[in-house]
Amino acid sequence: xxxxxxxxxxxxxxxxxxxxxxxxxxDSPQPPQLLRLLRESRAPYHTFATRFHQRKHxxxxxxxxxxxxxxxxxxxxxxxxxxxxxxxxxxxxDGKKVRCYAFSEGKWKLLNNPxxxxxxxxxxxxxxxxxxxxxxxxxxxxxxxVSSEDGGGCIHLVPRSEALTQFIRRIEIYVRKTSDxxxxxxxxxxxxxxxxxxxxxxxxxxxxPIPEGTFSSPEASDACQAMFVQEKSxxxxxxxxxxx
Amino acid sequence: xxxxxxxxxxAYQQSFGEPxxxxxxxxxLLQAYPRPNVSQAVFRxxxxxxxxxxxxxEVVKTSPDGGLSVAGVTDISSTLYAAQxxxxxxxxxxxxxxxxxxxxxxxxxxxxxxxPWNGPNETCxxxxxxxNTWAFVCQEQRIARVFIFDGAGSWQQFHRVKGxxxxxxxxxxxxxxxxxxxxRVDNTAERYQVVRERxxxx
Numbered sequence: 001x002x003x004x005x006x007x008x009x010x011x012x013x014x015x016x017x018x019x020x021x022x023x024x025x026x027d028s029p030q031p032p033q034l035l036r037l038l039r040e041s042r043a044p045y046h047t048f049a050t051r052f053h054q055r056k057h058x059x060x061x062x063x064x065x066x067x068x069x070x071x072x073x074x075x076x077x078x079x080x081x082x083x084x085x086x087x088x089x090x091x092x093x094d095g096k097k098v099r100c101y102a103f104s105e106g107k108w109k110l111l112n113n114p115x116x117x118x119x120x121x122x123x124x125x126x127x128x129x130x131x132x133x134x135x136x137x138x139x140x141x142x143x144x145x146v147s148s149e150d151g152g153g154c155i156h157l158v159p160r161s162e163a164l165t166q167f168i169r170r171i172e173i174y175v176r177k178t179s180d181x182x183x184x185x186x187x188x189x190x191x192x193x194x195x196x197x198x199x200x201x202x203x204x205x206x207x208x209p210i211p212e213g214t215f216s217s218p219e220a221s222d223a224c225q226a227m228f229v230q231e232k233s234x235x236x237x238x239x240x241x242x243x244x
Numbered sequence: 245x246x247x248x249x250x251x252x253x254x255a256y257q258q259s260f261g262e263p264x265x266x267x268x269x270x271x272x273l274l275q276a277y278p279r280p281n282v283s284q285a286v287f288r289x290x291x292x293x294x295x296x297x298x299x300x301x302e303v304v305k306t307s308p309d310g311g312l313s314v315a316g317v318t319d320i321s322s323t324l325y326a327a328q329x330x331x332x333x334x335x336x337x338x339x340x341x342x343x344x345x346x347x348x349x350x351x352x353x354x355x356x357x358x359x360p361w362n363g364p365n366e367t368c369x370x371x372x373x374x375x376n377t378w379a380f381v382c383q384e385q386r387i388a389r390v391f392i393f394d395g396a397g398s399w400q401q402f403h404r405v406k407g408x409x410x411x412x413x414x415x416x417x418x419x420x421x422x423x424x425x426x427x428r429v430d431n432t433a434e435r436y437q438v439v440r441e442r443x444x445x446x
Binding site: 058065086087100105111112114115 | 284288290295296297298303313314315317320321323328338426443444
């Protein structure tokens, strides 16, 4: 059952791509302005918390798997990535160790997940994106920026490795500008021409007190959820059309 | 009830005795478990082998022609596998990110997911067992599929047997829905266990 290492597709491949990247191009003389502005905009803040709506489109089934979740981040690299519905799962990275949990048969269960190292890579990558840090991605991806009229834009990450391209064609990170502030409000991971994962972020909280146990315990789930305003419409971005 | 029984034992001791020609009982059992009339079902799945575990979401979608599409997605939203099952039962892997053969997936993980869609049928022989349970036995070449019902006619277990060797065993927990609330599989041949909880049905 060593397949789990490979089954965590993106995670494993990102790790693989990381290894491959040392052989390939990795330099870009100047980061595009949007990347710099995004990073500078995030720099003053120590913690971030956001809710997200995730839609995984599986073309073969012509089905959308939708879920609700939240991400907590604390510098330098603690991450809590939790799906709260329709099923509950949790991945925590405290800067040293990854813990994976599943809520099964009415209780949280700590999984002895053999792919934890790869999941840790993914969580660290999420943490970097939250900070607006794409330096590490430059080794794995060709980075392009398409600016929009409102001052925001879309950051395209296209894998340099052909092996990775088989599983991830492109990642699109949408940056919105409000006054002098920049934030990521949407990430699309295109696995193929038809299959994709679309994450839309909302209610981002910065430098708010983080509940105790956020980066160590599944029991902090209720307190974490309580930080966000209850809402009727889960997705204020849902009227936006995907950009291709 | 123990989560899984006899995980390490593969010998299949069950004796079904002679088939029983109980037309009414047979019809009642078959009628009670038709193919689920749902367009889509989602499961929360926990796979355990040895001391290791992973969780994923599995989806079953039915098509108007009677075919099935299935997929498994990890908690970080990567596609573990996707497959289509023809109306005649033949399966095709569309894509997968696990280094196992298509046959392994189709006969193992996917077949176990689709147990409710592949219930007993007219070709099965009905047996009354010594413990007052009922068993439908379908012999398909070297593999026997065994559906075990309690005395009240509730479908409780499903076994796959090759000769005298138990390949896998599933325990079904029902709550009045057309698909079990929980399915627990002990695949003794491949030495893994799966717990599937029904999340939603459409």
